[in-house]
Amino acid sequence: MANETLDGLKVAILVTDGFEQVEMTEPRKALDEAGAETRIVSPKDGQVRAWNLTNWGETFTVDMPLDGARTEDFDALLLPGGVINPDKLRMLPQAVAFAKAFFDAGKPVASICHGPWTLVEAGAARGRRLTSWPSLKSDLENAGAEWVDREVVVDQGLVTSRKPDDIPAFNREVIKLFATPTGPSRRGAAE
Template sequence: MTDIANAKIIILASDGFEQVELTTPKKQLEKAGATVHVATPNGEDITGWYFDKWGDKTKADMKIADVTLSDYDAMVLPGGQINPDVLRTNEDAVGKIRDFAGTGKPLAAICHAPWLLIEADLVRGKRLTSYHSIRTDLKNAGAEAVDEQVAQDGNLITSRNPDDLDAFCRAIIDAVTASSSKAA
């Protein structure tokens, strides 16, 4: 795995995030050397969703409204049905996602999280993937929806589901490495 020491990555999430879609990227990105922070709507710890029941608590580092985007080299949006549905009604979250996309730095969304990219009006003309049940939403918002482990278009990285997590994390690490070498 590529070393991304000194990189800082922000994960935006709320209660109901798909457990492994937050914990696996966090662990893999940290293992690669990154510092990873979790921001939540109210700055409080959140509870994941694990298959068909509530999962484990995840520690929050800050409130979404308090995230300073220039501090981060990438943003990760975990899926699950509940988490992105909650966040897409949160003006702070949608604004941070839209503004981060404008930096050109890697913005990664998995499973149902592309709903957030739709809400931030970032998908028109982009080639993206997602959980199969929201691909129609991507198409209706003007994206080219594909069925692939990872789809990358510019700084947007998307994946379908937990089965794609290793490829998703590898794509994030590669994108952070490429982005930081451009900035150097």
């Protein structure tokens, strides 16, 4: 990952209470170290609280409320998992529309664990090969995806992984995909 640079890349991290802490903090750290500017976007004001394996974890400051976030202001999207977080997000039309807009614009997206639930609601799973926490297999297949049991899958501008143990591979592929110029979605790529 040391050779990849994400200088100037703006990444939205869409979460609400109950995201798996390590599935946000470790990818965010990797993105920041590669030069990206990460911002927590949330339907909640002020702070969001993580889930840490079997109990509530740390709280994190919301950088931008979802109702003020514009997809045009970001180059890529990160969707951490946890059970609670994506289940809440997929029930919020504004969160689903925000995620869908990244796919519509051809911008890269990364999702881990239960995060692909939001992809199902956004209509972005259909026709893609991906992975997730195993319990989502039927949901994803019913949404038209090809589900595979691999630590990381990259397909059509989307990186997916199954669980926290997969984070090193996930981070590697996220950095690689996000560093690849993707036309107009990567500001400055043509400069």
